[in-house]
Amino acid sequence: NHAAEGNSSNKIFASYSVYKGKAALSASPRLPTFAKLESGGVKVDRKGTIMLTFWPAIGERKYDWEKKQLFALSATEVGSLINLGPQDSCEFFHDPAMLSSNAGQVRKSLSIRPHTDGSGYFFSLSVVNNILKTNERMVVPVSSAEFAVMRTAFSFALPRIMGWDQYNNQQVGGITNSNSSKVLPHLIDSEWER
Amino acid sequence: NHAAEGNSSNKIFASYSVYKGKAALSASPRLPTFAKLESGGVKVDRKGTIMLTFWPAIGERKYDWEKKQLFALSATEVGSLINLGPQDSCEFFHDPAMLSSNAGQVRKSLSIRPHTDGSGYFFSLSVVNNILKTNERMVVPVSSAEFAVMRTAFSFALPRIMGWDQYNNQQVGGITNSNSSKVLPHLIDSEWER
Amino acid sequence: NHAAEGNSSNKIFASYSVYKGKAALSASPRLPTFAKLESGGVKVDRKGTIMLTFWPAIGERKYDWEKKQLFALSATEVGSLINLGPQDSCEFFHDPAMLSSNAGQVRKSLSIRPHTDGSGYFFSLSVVNNILKTNERMVVPVSSAEFAVMRTAFSFALPRIMGWDQYNNQQVGGITNSNSSKVLPHLIDSEWER
Amino acid sequence: NHAAEGNSSNKIFASYSVYKGKAALSASPRLPTFAKLESGGVKVDRKGTIMLTFWPAIGERKYDWEKKQLFALSATEVGSLINLGPQDSCEFFHDPAMLSSNAGQVRKSLSIRPHTDGSGYFFSLSVVNNILKTNERMVVPVSSAEFAVMRTAFSFALPRIMGWDQYNNQQVGGITNSNSSKVLPHLIDSEWER
Numbered sequence: 001n002h003a004a005e006g007n008s009s010n011k012i013f014a015s016y017s018v019y020k021g022k023a024a025l026s027a028s029p030r031l032p033t034f035a036k037l038e039s040g041g042v043k044v045d046r047k048g049t050i051m052l053t054f055w056p057a058i059g060e061r062k063y064d065w066e067k068k069q070l071f072a073l074s075a076t077e078v079g080s081l082i083n084l085g086p087q088d089s090c091e092f093f094h095d096p097a098m099l100s101s102n103a104g105q106v107r108k109s110l111s112i113r114p115h116t117d118g119s120g121y122f123f124s125l126s127v128v129n130n131i132l133k134t135n136e137r138m139v140v141p142v143s144s145a146e147f148a149v150m151r152t153a154f155s156f157a158l159p160r161i162m163g164w165d166q167y168n169n170q171q172v173g174g175i176t177n178s179n180s181s182k183v184l185p186h187l188i189d190s191e192w193e194r
Numbered sequence: 195n196h197a198a199e200g201n202s203s204n205k206i207f208a209s210y211s212v213y214k215g216k217a218a219l220s221a222s223p224r225l226p227t228f229a230k231l232e233s234g235g236v237k238v239d240r241k242g243t244i245m246l247t248f249w250p251a252i253g254e255r256k257y258d259w260e261k262k263q264l265f266a267l268s269a270t271e272v273g274s275l276i277n278l279g280p281q282d283s284c285e286f287f288h289d290p291a292m293l294s295s296n297a298g299q300v301r302k303s304l305s306i307r308p309h310t311d312g313s314g315y316f317f318s319l320s321v322v323n324n325i326l327k328t329n330e331r332m333v334v335p336v337s338s339a340e341f342a343v344m345r346t347a348f349s350f351a352l353p354r355i356m357g358w359d360q361y362n363n364q365q366v367g368g369i370t371n372s373n374s375s376k377v378l379p380h381l382i383d384s385e386w387e388r
Numbered sequence: 389n390h391a392a393e394g395n396s397s398n399k400i401f402a403s404y405s406v407y408k409g410k411a412a413l414s415a416s417p418r419l420p421t422f423a424k425l426e427s428g429g430v431k432v433d434r435k436g437t438i439m440l441t442f443w444p445a446i447g448e449r450k451y452d453w454e455k456k457q458l459f460a461l462s463a464t465e466v467g468s469l470i471n472l473g474p475q476d477s478c479e480f481f482h483d484p485a486m487l488s489s490n491a492g493q494v495r496k497s498l499s500i501r502p503h504t505d506g507s508g509y510f511f512s513l514s515v516v517n518n519i520l521k522t523n524e525r526m527v528v529p530v531s532s533a534e535f536a537v538m539r540t541a542f543s544f545a546l547p548r549i550m551g552w553d554q555y556n557n558q559q560v561g562g563i564t565n566s567n568s569s570k571v572l573p574h575l576i577d578s579e580w581e582r
Numbered sequence: 583n584h585a586a587e588g589n590s591s592n593k594i595f596a597s598y599s600v601y602k603g604k605a606a607l608s609a610s611p612r613l614p615t616f617a618k619l620e621s622g623g624v625k626v627d628r629k630g631t632i633m634l635t636f637w638p639a640i641g642e643r644k645y646d647w648e649k650k651q652l653f654a655l656s657a658t659e660v661g662s663l664i665n666l667g668p669q670d671s672c673e674f675f676h677d678p679a680m681l682s683s684n685a686g687q688v689r690k691s692l693s694i695r696p697h698t699d700g701s702g703y704f705f706s707l708s709v710v711n712n713i714l715k716t717n718e719r720m721v722v723p724v725s726s727a728e729f730a731v732m733r734t735a736f737s738f739a740l741p742r743i744m745g746w747d748q749y750n751n752q753q754v755g756g757i758t759n760s761n762s763s764k765v766l767p768h769l770i771d772s773e774w775e776r
Contacts, residue, residue, distance in 0.1 A: 011621070012745070013625035014746055016744055029746065040205070043206075076212075076337075079339040083339060143658075146658055148662065148665035152737050152740050153741050155346050157746060157749060158343065158347060159350040159351070160749060162343075164223065167206060167222070167225055167351060168225075169226070233399070237401035269404065270534055270537055272537070274532070277536035284533075352537065356402060356537075357400070360400045361402070361416070361548060362419075363419055363553050363554055420596075430594055464725075464728055467728060467734065468726070468727035470734065471726055546731065546734050551594070552735055556742065557616070557747050
């Protein structure tokens with residue numbers, strides 16, 4: 001289940017990061033990948049996520065990136081997060097080895113719980129690894145303002161990790177008009193078709 | 195009323211899908227088509243929609259795509275959906291044969307009703323076909339998190355199915371400046387004109 | 389104060405329109421125009437608006453476009469509209485001849501008032517023209533769903549009529565990197581400058 | 583700490599400005615800068631901000647731009663602002679000379695406090711400069727409608743000042759498909775990697 005680390009040209013580093021006493025947390029989108037169909041169309045191949053990275057403090061304002069733990073939020077988990085009211089909480093469970101022979105050996109859980117005074121949320125990541133016999137837990141308090149950044153940025157990113165920014169009218173005011181009903185009759189198919 | 199299935203090159207497949215016990219539901223935008231005017235302008239020819247597709251379960255985690263039913267949400271219906279409060283409901287009625295000789299023979303209705311505990315909505319599609327003498331109904335429970343994805347993604351898609359992403363300032367910091375008031379005086383017309 | 393009707397090539401027609409018993413209402417963005425500065429920069433020359441057009445019914449489902457009246461919402465008026473709660477109202481006053489010798493001769497006012505049952509708003513346009521001795525008034529009831537479309541589409545359009553879509557990072561993952569701090573040092577100016 | 587004023591070609595002027603009795607306030611985004619990595623990737627070098635500019639009135643409808651004071655809102659401060667409820671307030675403190683030998687000599691603070699009747703906010707900028715022995719304060723009342731413009735425009739700008747508009751699927755329906763999972767295997771890296 002280890003993905004090959006390929007060519008990293010074109011890779012973007014623009015995480016939103018918060019550094020707190022015990023650990024740091026950063027978030028950034030991972031775009032979907034697309035596959036061309038024989039029909040000429042294009043479909044989402046691997047879905048995008050918003051990747052959360054936790055890494056622990058090892059001194060005053062020093063953090064150990066080598067000890068980072070990842071948690072990839074799916075579109076629906078992002079929906080859950082951006083929908084949280086001030087007193088709401090949510091929790092997600094992932095098994096990175098799901099569907100492999102190591103299924104159940106590593107359990108990750110992310111919980112997001114409100115501060116008692118409504119001033120933000122605790123983001124807690126727990127990773128239990130039965131193979132390495134490790135049990136790690138990192139907690140990052142996120143203020144209301146930081147959470148508002150996440151909500152706005154994640155709402156911006158959500159259609160993009162779903163691939164919906166592909167549904168984009170080409171600019172027809174200029175030279176080309178490739179969405180013209182004359183040119184692309186297939187776009188007319190609709191609910192009438194059944 | 196069957197649209198020709200034309201060339202499907204350039205077609206995008208990036209639906210948001212939820213699979214539940216009795217049926218599955220997916221949503222994706224259908225962009226509008228545009229027509230060039232003799233004046234040189236461009237107008238929306240056929241309006242865009244957000245297409246909902248329901249298809250039934252035929253076993254554990256097996257679904258029959260051949261039995262799918264479509265429901266194309268108009269801009270205003272999308273507005274109704276994204277405006278739903280936790281206890282609100284809405285219902286839409288479509289006649290796919292409207293304005294044809296078969297008007298009234300097929301009735302589709304989509305109702306969206308809240309779970310009693312406020313944890314999401316039931317999406318129910320009913321299709322009564324008097325020609326085929328069929329009466330089908332599929333219900334998909336949609337969680338709050340899934341609905342939040344729909345609300346965010348539909349809000350992203352709404353201006354695009356309306357064609358409003360055509361109202362887009364060309365980047366003028368670079369080489370061209372085609373919106374300059376010198377170049378395109380017609381853009382100055384305003385409410386003063388009457 | 390009549391703007392010349394220039395070349396209408398590149399003009400986009402993608403209004404959102406609602407047709408009601410007494411009148412119809414449509415809305416579409418009017419983009420700003422830009423002027424190049426001698427310094428090489430670009431500034432907004434004429435601000436964009438969201439143009440509302442009212443035109444009266446003259447029979448069942450027949451409307452007289454020749455009798456249309458325009459009302460151009462400024463950015464701040466759009467802010468007022470998208471901020472309306474279910475029981476809020478607002479009213480705007482325009483003088484199309486403001487700053488000319490005809491100032492005060494034509495008065496337009498747009499009021500938006502909630503339905504008593506909270507199911508939407510009345511959009512009322514009044515135009516008093518002391519030169520033509522006319523006094524016109526058109527009222528269009530707008531449902532909650534239609535208003536939700538306006539709120540979402542106007543929120544999409546607002547940064548664009550302000551020209552803020554010009555503040556757009558060029559894609560740097562590809563060939564060019566024109567925002568690199570090496571290339572464009574002027575972008576470093578900040579609050580430190582005073 | 584003075585940034586060089588470089589080449590200003592490509593500079594965009596599209597501020598949102600409000601002019602009030604004692605002072606004026608304008609806002610506009612400052613995009614981040616990017617640096618290319620040796621690996622071929624791209625990272626945010628200097629973070630973007632939303633720049634607020636205050637400048638005082640010196641007569642009826644006359645303002646002195648030379649006396650302007652700047653305050654650059656970080657992403658998290660923007661999050662705090664767009665998250666403000668009608669009765670909420672916030673305050674930010676900046677030291678423009680932070681980390682230099684002049685640290686602590688200039689203190690800027692921006693407070694945003696609600697009108698008592700909930701009809702908007704007071705934006706107050708205070709600048710205490712111990713080197714110049716000056717102490718300036720400018721207050722601009724911002725109406726609810728103007729604040730709604732800021733909230734919408736700042737929400738639009740926030741992902742852009744964070745650099746998140748770089749996370750943008752290239753249009754794959756056309757000629758190129760550079761996000762294809764075959765072409766860019768590195769995009770497959772995920773939480774599984776640790």
